[in-house]
Amino acid sequence: MGDCVMAAWAATAVRNAHPDGELDWAVESRCAEVIDTDRLATRRHEFPRDRWKQGRWSVRTWRDQVSHYSRLRQRDYDLGFDLQGHSKTALCLYLAKPRRKIAAFATDALARRLNPLAGDPKDGQHMVEWFGEVIGRLGSFTLPERPLMPVPEPPRTPGAATIAVGAGQPGKTLSHDAWARVGRLLLEEGWKVAYVGGPNEAFEAPERAVNLVGKTTLRQLIGQIAGSGMVLAGDTGAGHIAAAYGIPILSVFGANDPRFFRPYTSRGRVLKRGDRCDFAPEEIVRESKLLMEGRWPSGS
Numbered sequence: 327m328g329d330c331v332m333a334a335w336a337a338t339a340v341r342n343a344h345p346d347g348e349l350d351w352a353v354e355s356r357c358a359e360v361i362d363t364d365r366l367a368t369r370r371h372e373f374p375r376d377r378w379k380q381g382r383w384s385v386r387t388w389r390d391q392v393s394h395y396s397r398l399r400q401r402d403y404d405l406g407f408d409l410q411g412h413s414k415t416a417l418c419l420y421l422a423k424p425r426r427k428i429a430a431f432a433t434d435a436l437a438r439r440l441n442p443l444a445g446d447p448k449d450g451q452h453m454v455e456w457f458g459e460v461i462g463r464l465g466s467f468t469l470p471e472r473p474l475m476p477v478p479e480p481p482r483t484p485g486a487a488t489i490a491v492g493a494g495q496p497g498k499t500l501s502h503d504a505w506a507r508v509g510r511l512l513l514e515e516g517w518k519v520a521y522v523g524g525p526n527e528a529f530e531a532p533e534r535a536v537n538l539v540g541k542t543t544l545r546q547l548i549g550q551i552a553g554s555g556m557v558l559a560g561d562t563g564a565g566h567i568a569a570a571y572g573i574p575i576l577s578v579f580g581a582n583d584p585r586f587f588r589p590y591t592s593r594g595r596v597l598k599r600g601d602r603c604d605f606a607p608e609e610i611v612r613e614s615k616l617l618m619e620g621r622w623p624s625g626s
Contacts, residue, residue, distance in 0.1 A: 327357045327494075327544075327563030331570055332590065333409045334366070334473035336457040340405075341366055341474065343467050350401060352418040359476060359544040360567070366474040371397060375414070398422040405464050408441055409457050416440045430460040447586075454590040475570050477545060480553040482573075485623040486518045487614075488554040490564030491539060492527040497580040499560020500603050500610075502529050507607035508558065509535050515611065516623030520554075522547050522564065556618060558610065560603055565589040576610065576617050578603045593617075 330353060341349055348368040351361050355372040363370060373394055381387045398421050406424030408415045411431025419427055420440040432438040444463055447456035458469040489509055493499040500508070509519045510532045521531050523539035531537035538550060548567055551557055557568035557575045561582050568575035569589035577589055579598040588596050595617040597605055615622060 327360055328566040328587075329410055330357050330360045331473070331475075331563060331566035332453050333457060334361070334475065334570065335454045335469050335590065336407070336409060336461045336467070337366055338470045338473040339458065339467040340461060340465075342470065343465065350398075350403070352398065352415070352422075357544075360548065360563070362474045362476040364476070371418075373414070373418075395421050407461055407464075408437075409460065411437050413437050426464050428460055428463050430457060450585040452588070452590055453586055472572060473570050475548065475552075475567075477548045477552055479571060480549060482553055482555055483518070484555045484621075485516065486520065486554050487512050487556045487558065488520050488522060488551055488564075490522050490551075490557065490559035490562055491529050492523040493560045493562045497602060498582070499562060499580075500578055500605065502527075504605075504607055504610075505558075506530065506532050508610045511607055511611045512614075517556075520550060522550055555621075556614065558614065561587065565594075569594060574617050576614050578605060578610070 350369050350371060351367045352371040352373065353361055355374045356376055358370050358372050361367050361370055378387050378391060398418060403422050403424035406419045406422050406427035408419040408429040411429055411433045413434050413436040416429060416437035427441055428444050429441040430444055432443055444460040461467050489505055491502055491505045512519050513534050520536040521529060521539050522542065523529055525540045527539045529539040551564060551567045551573060552571040554573055557573050559565040559577060561579045565575050565577045566589050569591035572593060574593045575589045575591060577594060577596045579596055580603045581601040584596045584598055588594060595613055597613055
């Protein structure tokens with residue numbers, strides 16, 4: 327999900343340069359809702375990879391894969407970009423047969439063989455800025471301040487904090503117990519606290535907090551984040567969504583380098599200590615106060 331949001335800056339730059347053009351986006355089904363289809367993408371080509379993994383040796387799965395990839399051959403593309411660089415995305419770009427194409431990365435041998443590479447990002451260069459350079463190899467594009475996102479920007483609720491628990495990989499966020507303690511401290515400070523997370527998370531929220539973990543669609547989760555006064559998250563897609571909407575975001579990082587992968591915003595703060603997300607809840611709250619620059623709930 328985070329990869330899709332970071333790519334949305336580049337896609338928005340292409341859309342702004344070609345407002346009447348058609349822009350197709352190949353995406354895994356579970357992340358599709360993070361891509362806007364009203365103003366940004368003309369259509370989404372959804373790939374149900376989670377379902378395919380469950381029946382990877384089934385003839386039905388192979389036929390379904392051929393059908394999905396074949397749809398890309400039915401379009402007449404002028405430009406094509408692979409901003410992830412895995413074999414699955416490299417194959418999409420290769421089979422789409424655009425007249426001109428470029429890949430930001432190649433993470434495996436198949437990807438290296440299928441499409442031309444843009445080179446390497448500069449040391450410490452953020453992925454959003456690298457994506458801007460990659461698309462610039464095929465045209466004149468300017469990265470926007472913020473990307474086009476699927477949920478219209480809702481009114482923000484001052485004093486409302488959203489905490490995203492869980493992560494796609496171990497070690498990319500705090501424990502559930504630590505996030506619960508952070509929420510209790512924020513409640514004591516006068517914040518309204520809501521928790522969000524994926525369908526496979528089992529989270530017990532503190533009293534007086536709103537527990538939305540596993541209870542929202544992805545679009546609803548985006549709306550919750552977009553209407554917040556502050557967001558706290560691990561190294562996950564929720565932080566990138568907050569950045570895309572200009573919401574102040576405190577990010578807790580583990581092994582990944584935040585120079586490349588932090589939420590792309592000037593209204594963010596990152597905590598990193600070694601390769602583990604090992605921070606005391608009191609430290610999280612203290613850093614949150616620095617992030618908010620005095621915009622703390624009155625009376626706290």
